[in-house]
Amino acid sequence: MTFKxxxxxxxxxxxxxxxxxxxxxxxxxxxxEDYVGYIELKPFVTNFDGGDKLRFLKAEVTIQVxxxxxxxxxxxxxxxxxxxxxxxxxxxTEVDVKGVAAQQTLAGKALEVVQKAMIAETGKPQAAxxxxxxxxxx
Numbered sequence: 001m002t003f004k005x006x007x008x009x010x011x012x013x014x015x016x017x018x019x020x021x022x023x024x025x026x027x028x029x030x031x032x033e034d035y036v037g038y039i040e041l042k043p044f045v046t047n048f049d050g051g052d053k054l055r056f057l058k059a060e061v062t063i064q065v066x067x068x069x070x071x072x073x074x075x076x077x078x079x080x081x082x083x084x085x086x087x088x089x090x091x092x093t094e095v096d097v098k099g100v101a102a103q104q105t106l107a108g109k110a111l112e113v114v115q116k117a118m119i120a121e122t123g124k125p126q127a128a129x130x131x132x133x134x135x136x137x138x
């Protein structure tokens with residue numbers, strides 16, 4: 001091999017090796033920005049105002065967070081969150097929970113309740129979104 005070719009091969013090896021070293025660092029930065037976590041709460045079962053008859057609501061709730069520290073804060077304050085959501089669900093009427101649009105509105109209210117509690121406790125909303133993974137009225 002000639003000296004020039006050997007030098008080119010050495011530079012090529014160094015360049016390829018540097019790609020292997022640098023690319024995990026880029027991936028780590030992206031992963032930190034793209035964090036998405038979900039926290040499943042125990043199912044809520046409560047009665048609600050159904051007019052003349054006793055009505056029950058069962059809701060399974062999942063909270064979406066976008067930072068690992070938010071995940072920790074939601075778990076740390078889960079008792080307060082459960083309490084506040086239980087009161088929200090109990091004060092609903094049949095009109096407030098019947099139909100997909102009404103349930104989506106209730107999910108928005110529930111997210112606001114969670115964020116309000118987290119702002120009071122941590123200074124940040126912490127919760128990015130809230131989903132009903134199951135919603136049954138009876």
